[in-house]
Amino acid sequence: MSEQHQLALQLSNVEVSYGGRPVLREVSFDIPTGVLAAIVGPNGAGKSTALKATLGLVPLTNGDVRILGTTLRANRRRVAYVPQQDLVTKDFPITAIQVVEMGRYPHRGWFRRLGADDDAAVAEAVERTGIGALLDEPLDELSGGQRQRVFLARALAQRADLLVLDEPFTAVDTRTEEALVDLLAELCADGATVLAVHHDLRTVAERFDHAVLLAGTVLAAGEVSDVLTTEALARAYGLAPRHTEPARAAR
Template sequence: MRPTRTRRRPDTDTGTPAALSLSGVSASYGGRTVFDGVDVDIPAGVLAAVVGPNGAGKSTLVKAALGLVPAVRGRVRVLGAPLRQVRRRVAYVPQQDAVAHDFPITAVQVVEMGRYPHRGWLRRLTRDDDDLVATAMEQVGVAELAERPLDELSGGQRQRVFLARALAQRAELVILDEPFTAVDARTESVLLELLTGLCREGVSVVAVHHDLRTVLTRFDHAVLMAGGVIASGPPEDVLTAAHLERAYGMAPLVLDS
């Protein structure tokens, strides 16, 4: 039997532009074509997961949407517009191994970076900015780590600090690449509740994720990839035995328990 969902699926038929829309997009990485001619729309205001086996193109998909990996062809729209027009409205949390952990910076300085898209790098932060930074750190449970150097934090603590940076930005779209790596189950549950709360406030959240059971029980939308998009929509319609066998070569047993 499949797990029971813990969130009501939001009404996405509102006429609001998609959070992410890719039309005929092809992308390559390291000289290798990762996917070709991808079409996918992720609705606004939902907690969406991009899933699939290793090498399926999950991270490349979100990086292509963000301009971090060049799209060879096709059209990308973010919040209904070209990325250059909405960049400050988008926050990105990369994979942990994409971050220089030995950079001489404290946790609070990392979170303060979330305000720079609004203030610029050379202007001092205001009291309102400081309040937003403090609130974001409280939300993810790292307020007591504010003055700790980044390289002294555990993997899970660093991940929460970078999520706090995204929250401090007050973005309309938050994109996270494997956000729960090195995070224990309890912290993952707390962070999922936080992300769910953001969606209730109208924020769109897209996460590259790997735990299919969590996708079924906690996410509103799923994109299943394996060298392209196999299916996109409500998780229970996407993570079917037929789709999973096509993506993984077999349906993961965890969904049948």
């Protein structure tokens, strides 16, 4: 197998600007297949923008993105996205099960009835995320943690090879976060790749395989132990080296 086909994601010299202001500058990194990967960095580092660039949600002023060895257009069904909670419209009249079923739309379209294979994918996603008791609940009546599980179930129902999650642990308690990380690790063990923006460096250091340290440009990328170093964190967060252990920098 070629090196390119072993990569779930490859960004090469990606640049993004908002209103003429550069947000990402010469961003290049690779994410291998089958890893739990995090994008970390200080506020305003361009973490969410990097995800949006990956998904074609913002235009590139330069650079190239390859997903599973080719373009996003060729692999759209194989990529699932869980946005930030504050970007999700909570007052839309929809139930949890309807959200999960949306994960099958990339395969079936918006107007075709779900078939037996779709029902099986939805049922598996519901079971793995533990939301069986929430299926008939309106989305706007769920807690932040419950909504996060529902949207993760939607991503699982898609049966995507690459899951892209923007701050997936916002508004969830520690116990829920640990359970969700366990689930993401299981998905990776099954062959999927997960890329998540995350602020908790301690969790990244302890549970993630791969990391990208971003501050407008890539300061470090690779295995977590090689990325979350004292020197790299000091550069990213502007702190003295003795204050840049993962637990401190995450505060």
